Amino acid sequence: MDAGDWIAAAATSISVVAGVFSWSQARSAKVQAETAKESALYAQRQTVAAEEQLRLAREQFAAEIAVQHEAGGPTFELEPGSVFYDEQRYAKMTLCQVTGPVLASVVISYPDDYDNLSGLDGRDLGASSPGSRIPVQCDAEYNMVTPVAVSLTLTCTGANGETWVRGAGCQLDSEPDPAPSWRSRSRRR
Numbered sequence: 001m002d003a004g005d006w007i008a009a010a011a012t013s014i015s016v017v018a019g020v021f022s023w024s025q026a027r028s029a030k031v032q033a034e035t036a037k038e039s040a041l042y043a044q045r046q047t048v049a050a051e052e053q054l055r056l057a058r059e060q061f062a063a064e065i066a067v068q069h070e071a072g073g074p075t076f077e078l079e080p081g082s083v084f085y086d087e088q089r090y091a092k093m094t095l096c097q098v099t100g101p102v103l104a105s106v107v108i109s110y111p112d113d114y115d116n117l118s119g120l121d122g123r124d125l126g127a128s129s130p131g132s133r134i135p136v137q138c139d140a141e142y143n144m145v146t147p148v149a150v151s152l153t154l155t156c157t158g159a160n161g162e163t164w165v166r167g168a169g170c171q172l173d174s175e176p177d178p179a180p181s182w183r184s185r186s187r188r189r
Contacts, residue, residue, distance in 0.1 A: 073164035074100025074128070074156050081136075081150070084175040089140040091117055091172055093150065095125065096133050101158050103128045108136070109153040116141035117150065128156075146174040 074097055081093030097103070106128050110120040119138040128134060136152075151169040158164075 074103060076154060076166055076168040078168040078170040080170050081172045082175045083140050083144060083146055083172055089142050090137055091140040092137045093170055094133050095136050097128045097130055099130055103156050104159050105157045107155045116144040146172055148172050
């Protein structure tokens with residue numbers, strides 16, 4: 001073998017080693033590409049999971065704020081009322097704000113054809129504050145049977161525009177009809 005053969009053999013050996021090295025690098029690059037692809041998918045899943053956690057945290061925060069808002073709202077009692085006659089039948093009750101913030105308005109929701117009472121639905125009782133006693137009077141049917149349970153729905157608006165919906169109820173009973181006056185008794189004789 002002469003020097004040319006040795007050079008050719010060396011060049012072939014170097015070429016084979018370079019080919020094996022290139023193949024190894026290509027394989028390593030392919031493995032790294034697959035690992036990078038898996039990392040990208042994992043990062044994408046983590047992003048979706050983080051977004052879901054953020055959404056759930058926001059919903060929980062909103063729910064906690066709503067609970068705090070409701071807990072800080074007004075409470076009412078509707079004192080037992082009565083149905084009385086004064087040329088026609090009326091019902092009278094007293095609404096008391098027990099606790100809560102100062103209110104700009106309290107509006108009653110009560111269907112006019114319910115329980116033989118009318119003139120309550122949509123009535124704005126005005127401003128209220130804790131300790132307020134608000135008289136509520138409405139028309140009552142002449143032949144209304146008593147006692148009757150009354151339940152009012154109250155839409156309350158705070159001084160800063162916040163709103164609450166509350167309920168209050170009471171029992172209405174009849175006051176005795178007024179006795180005839182002495183003039184009407186003397187005319188009967």
